[in-house]
Amino acid sequence: MKYQFTAVIEPGEKYLIGSCPEVPEANGQGLTREECLKDLEASIQSVLEFKRDEGLAHIPPQAEKTTLTSE
Numbered sequence: 001m002k003y004q005f006t007a008v009i010e011p012g013e014k015y016l017i018g019s020c021p022e023v024p025e026a027n028g029q030g031l032t033r034e035e036c037l038k039d040l041e042a043s044i045q046s047v048l049e050f051k052r053d054e055g056l057a058h059i060p061p062q063a064e065k066t067t068l069t070s071e
Helices: 033-056
Strands: 008-011 016-019 027-030
Touching: 008 033, 016 033, 027 033
Parallel strands: none
Antiparallel strands: 008 016, 016 027
């Protein structure tokens, strides 16, 4: 699946700080723009994996599960 997210990059005291309005729990940092974006991308991926695992853990055993793909 491919999704697009908004990356907001702001200067910090020492590092560039990255955030994502669509995934507010995700943040990144880096000395360069590229480092900051790579760190933010990894953070977004980590948050989404955690939320997916957390959500799947609460599905009742009798419920039907199927996969939905969206681009």
